[in-house]
Structure formats: C-alpha cells, structure tokens
Amino acid sequence: MSSLPKRIIKETERLVSDPVPGITAEPHDDNLRYFEVTIEGPQQSPYENGVFDLELFLPDDYPMEAPKVRFLTKIYHPNIDRLGRICLDVLKTNWSPALQIRTVLLSIQALLASPNPNDPLANDVAEDWIKDESSAIDKAKQWTQLYAQPKK
Amino acid sequence: MKVEVKKVHCVFSWSWHIPKNAGTIESGLGEDAIGDIHGMVHEDDEEDVCGICRASFNRTCPNCKFPGDGCPLVIGECQHNFHVHCIYEWLDTSTSRGLCPMCRQLFQLKKGVSINDSHIERFRELAIKRQQEQNEFESNLDDDAAIARAIAEQEDTGRNVDNQGDIIMDQDLVVR
Numbered sequence: 001m002s003s004l005p006k007r008i009i010k011e012t013e014r015l016v017s018d019p020v021p022g023i024t025a026e027p028h029d030d031n032l033r034y035f036e037v038t039i040e041g042p043q044q045s046p047y048e049n050g051v052f053d054l055e056l057f058l059p060d061d062y063p064m065e066a067p068k069v070r071f072l073t074k075i076y077h078p079n080i081d082r083l084g085r086i087c088l089d090v091l092k093t094n095w096s097p098a099l100q101i102r103t104v105l106l107s108i109q110a111l112l113a114s115p116n117p118n119d120p121l122a123n124d125v126a127e128d129w130i131k132d133e134s135s136a137i138d139k140a141k142q143w144t145q146l147y148a149q150p151k152k
Numbered sequence: 153m154k155v156e157v158k159k160v161h162c163v164f165s166w167s168w169h170i171p172k173n174a175g176t177i178e179s180g181l182g183e184d185a186i187g188d189i190h191g192m193v194h195e196d197d198e199e200d201v202c203g204i205c206r207a208s209f210n211r212t213c214p215n216c217k218f219p220g221d222g223c224p225l226v227i228g229e230c231q232h233n234f235h236v237h238c239i240y241e242w243l244d245t246s247t248s249r250g251l252c253p254m255c256r257q258l259f260q261l262k263k264g265v266s267i268n269d270s271h272i273e274r275f276r277e278l279a280i281k282r283q284q285e286q287n288e289f290e291s292n293l294d295d296d297a298a299i300a301r302a303i304a305e306q307e308d309t310g311r312n313v314d315n316q317g318d319i320i321m322d323q324d325l326v327v328r
Binding site: 006010063098 | 203204205206214241242245247251253254256
C-alpha cells in the first residue's frame with residue numbers, strides 16, 4: 001500500500017483531537033482509509049436519541065474524488081435506501097476537494113435533521129413521507145428505537 | 153582590534169509572495185513592498201495553505217519533492233490560490249465542471265500576474281474541455297425533456313395543455 005497522503009493524516013488527527021459534537025470517526029487499524037463512524041440523531045428530529053453506525057472510505061483519488069459513505073444501521077429516511085446508500089449532492093456532483101471528512105459528516109447529520117422527500121433515493125419511503133408525513137415520522141422514530149440504540 | 157574571518161556560512165530563507173489583493177498591488181512599487189510585508193506577517197495563516205492538499209504553499213503538493221519553482225502556485229481570478237499541480241488535477245476531472253473548489257465559480261487564472269503566465273494555455277485547454285462536457289450534458293437533458301414531452305402527449309391527450317405547461321417549465325430549468 002502506498003503511503004498515506006499528509007492531508008489524510010492531518011484530517012484524522014484533527015477528527016480525534018477536536019471531534020465534531022455528536023460525531024465520531026475512527027480509522028481502522030488495518031486500513032487507515034477506512035473509518036468507523038457514528039452520528040447521533042439531531043435533536044428535534046425523528047432520529048433524536050439514536051446513534052447510527054456508518055462506514056466511510058477514502059478512495060485512492062481522494063480528495064479529487066468524494067469519500068464513500070454508507071449507513072450500517074437501518075434507518076427510515078427518504079434519502080437513504082435499504083442498503084444504507086445516501087443521496088446527498090456533496091457526495092456526488094457537488095463534491096469539492098475543499099470539503100473534508102468532517103464537513104461531509106456534518107452534511108449527513110444535517111440531512112437527518114431535514115429529510116427531502118422530493119429528491120428521493122428510497123422511493124417507497126419518500127412516497128409514504130409525502131402521503132402522510134406524521135405517520136412516516138412516527139415510523140422513523142420507531143426504527144430509531146429499534147435499530148439505533150447506543151451500544152452499552 | 154583585528155578580526156580574522158575564517159569561515160562564512162550563508163543562510164537564506166524564502167517564501168512565496170502572496171499579496172492580499174493581487175489585482176491592486178501589481179500597479180505600484182511602493183504598494184508591492186507593503187504586499188511583501190503582509191506576506192511575511194501572515195506566514196502561518198490558514199490562507200497560506202493550499203485549499204486542496206492543505207500543505208503550505210511554501211511546501212510542495214503531495215506529488216512533488218522540490219518546493220518553489222518545482223511546485224509553483226497559481227492565482228485565480230476569484231482570488232483563490234492553489235499549487236498548480238493540485239488545481240490542474242482537480243480541473244482535469246469531469247466532476248469539477250471547471251469550478252473553483254473554494255467558491256464554485258468558474259476557475260480562471262488571474263490575468264496580468266506573472267506567476268500565472270506559463271500556465272495560461274494549458275488551463276484554457278482544460279476549461280474548453282469542461283465547457284464541451286457541460287454543453288453535451290445540457291443537450292442530453294434537452295433530449296430527455298423532448299422524450300418526456302412526447303410520452304406525455306401520447307399518454308394523456310386529454311390534459312395536453314397542463315402537461316405542456318409542465319414541460320415548458322422543465323425546459324426553462326434546463327436552459328438556466
């Protein structure tokens with residue numbers, strides 16, 4: 001494996017020394033481009049009190065290419081499908097090498113706070129969301145209770 | 153008293169001169185000197201780090217060994233500076249759409265700045281490439297809109313006017 005670019009080392013150090021509130025990201029021992037991530041559900045969102053596991057991978061071309069991020073915890077959200085894939089502009093067409101791991105994770109946290117059913121990835125969830133928002137929110141809360149409980 | 157000099161060690165240091173506002177300072181010598189002082193004062197500022205690789209401008213991009221002329225900077229029309237190798241690599245990707253990573257405006261080299269001179273041609277070629285891709289992308293969107301309109305007309309002749317109204321709106325979005 002080629003040596004780790006300095007930028008990745010710097011970002012990793014800062015994630016550990018000055019973490020983003022409600023977010024943790026730790027590199028894997030065997031592969032320093034692979035991060036185990038947790039994001040706390042934002043307050044006053046259906047995901048409040050939940051802790052969601054994600055995986056983040058920095059491809060060889062990072063930062064010219066966006067990090068690959070996926071939810072591992074099951075979540076009921078119109079922009080996240082059942083495989084945990086996330087529909088978020090900064091991960092695709094609006095990526096910029098000026099963005100970082102921490103800003104990407106902050107954007108995902110913001111996506112939890114404001115689901116956007118008009119640009120869906122999980123079509124069935126988005127349909128439910130548009131048809132009956134309050135029952136969709138209830139279901140998101142239930143799933144948070146069921147699947148996103150912090151590990152003791 | 154007599155002093156005999158036995159050995160002389162020459163020591164020098166260098167730093168890129170990055171004026172706060174490259175456009176206005178180029179005009180006069182006096183102002184240029186002030187720019188120099190500013191450059192020194194702000195040596196450790198966040199601004200003196202390349203926004204792409206996050207290494208200091210006085211160091212190299214990740215792929216170079218020798219700083220300075222070996223790994224020079226370029227100054228953007230939008231006042232954002234990068235290692236030339238970093239920004240070139242970014243603008244060479246389709247994802248970049250030719251935009252500055254910092255402000256997402258079309259990235260162009262600032263004119264009349266000597267440090268940019270030797271790169272202008274290469275960057276212009278890249279910009280043309282990105283522009284062509286963008287045009288193709290938009291004409292594909294136009295095609296999609298035309299297909300959507302054809303299908304809508306076939307499926308639903310009864311509400312033709314409404315459908316067309318919708319489609320015309322879509323096209324407006326595409327043109328913008």
